[in-house]
Each structure stands twice: as C-alpha cells, then as structure tokens.
Amino acid sequence: MKQQLGQLALLVSDYDEAIRYFTDVLDFELLEDTVMSESKRWVRVSPPGSSCHLLLAKAANEAQQQQIGFQAGGRVFLFLYTDDFWRDYRKYTSRGVEFVREPAKEAYGTVSVFKDLYGNLWDLIEPVKQ
Template sequence: MKQSIANIAILVPDYDEAIAYYRDILGFSLSEDTDLGAGKRWVRVTPPKGETSLLLARASNEEQHAAIGQQAGGRVFLFLHSDDFWRDYHAYQARGVNFAEAPREEAYATVVVFTDLYGNRWDLLQPACPKRSV
C-alpha cells in the first residue's frame, strides 16, 4: 500500500494575500483556485516540483483567526526541503523573507528558520548527503 499526504491546511486571513505571498515571495505555484460559493475557495499552492500542497484555508471565526500563524504552538510547523540551500536562502533574502536566525550546519542538513507572512515558523533545509557504508 502506498499513501502520501496531499495537502496541509494552513489558516490565512485572505486568499489573495496568501496566494501572492506564497507565489511571489516563496516561489510556489498556484495549483488550484476553485470557487466553492458563499465566499469560500479551494486554493492550493505547491513548492517547485513538490508533491504536497498547502491548502490555504481562510479563517472564518474568532478561534480560527486567533490560530493564524500559531498552528504549531510557536514551534517550526513546516519543513521546506531544497536541492540548493544557498540559492533559495539568497533568493528569499532578496525578497524580504524574515529569518529568525543565521543559517547553520547540522548533522542532518544545512538549515535556517524563517517565518512566513503570518508568523508560521518554517525550516528551509537541504538534507545532508547520506553517509555511504564501505
């Protein structure tokens, strides 16, 4: 059996503002934008060559608005893998992405934490090459 996560819902205050951020700042593609009526839309944005999309869910009540940017309780919420960390880091810097720290080398990856437009914490990381057994 094969299973995969297709979408991860992320609360946003406005569809169009969120589309612009994830598309123009992070370089994601708008994979789907379907009008569901009554002001609701099914909006998905996807990283370049990614398989999992963010489903942009417009907050519709006070509880949901309060959770925008805090869906992981202040911890890193999403992990964006890159095939070229420094290319993406410098591109994001040039586009004004808010980094919470300086890039660092860990045993598992080159990594940096950034926050998106809403305060969600992300790891941008390039996994370390797996060690080869001899």
C-alpha cells in the first residue's frame, strides 16, 4: 500500500490576506482559488516543488474563529523543509517574519521556529543531508 498526505486545512480569517502572506512573504505558489459560494472559496497554496498543499480555510463560525492560530494548542504545527536554511531565514526575517526560537544545529538539521501571520508555529528546517 502507498499513501501520502495531499493537503492540510489551515484556518484563516481572510482569504486574500492569507494568500498575500503565503505568496508574498513565504514565496508559496497559489495553486487554486476557486469561488465555491458567496462566503466560501477553495484556496490551495504550496511551497515550490512540494506535493503537500495547504488548504486555506476561512473560519465559518465562532468556534473556528477561536482556533485560528491555535490549531495545535500552541505547539509547532507545520514543518517547512528547505534546501538552504540561512537563505530562507534571512529572506523571511527581512520580510518581517517573527522567529520565536533562535536557529540551532540539531542532529536532524538546522532549525528555527517562526510564527505565521495568525500565530501558528512553524519549524523552518534544513535537514542533514544523508
């Protein structure tokens, strides 16, 4: 059997704001932006070359609104792998991305933690080359 993750839903408060952040700040690609109804769009973004996508899902009710930025209860939620940690760290820092943990060399690679525009925590990781 072969399986893989295709996409993850990420709660956002505004589609256009989230699209701008992921495409302009993190350099993700906008894969799809399809209007489904007056209040719902199907918006997918992805890091260049990734087979796993983020579905930007606008919170539809108060319970969902309360979870924006807190989908993992304050833990690191998403892991962004890169082929050049320092290039991306410097680029993101220059674009105002808030890193909440200093870069560190770990057994698995170079890593730092940043917050996205909603407060979700991400690891930026350059894995050790095998």
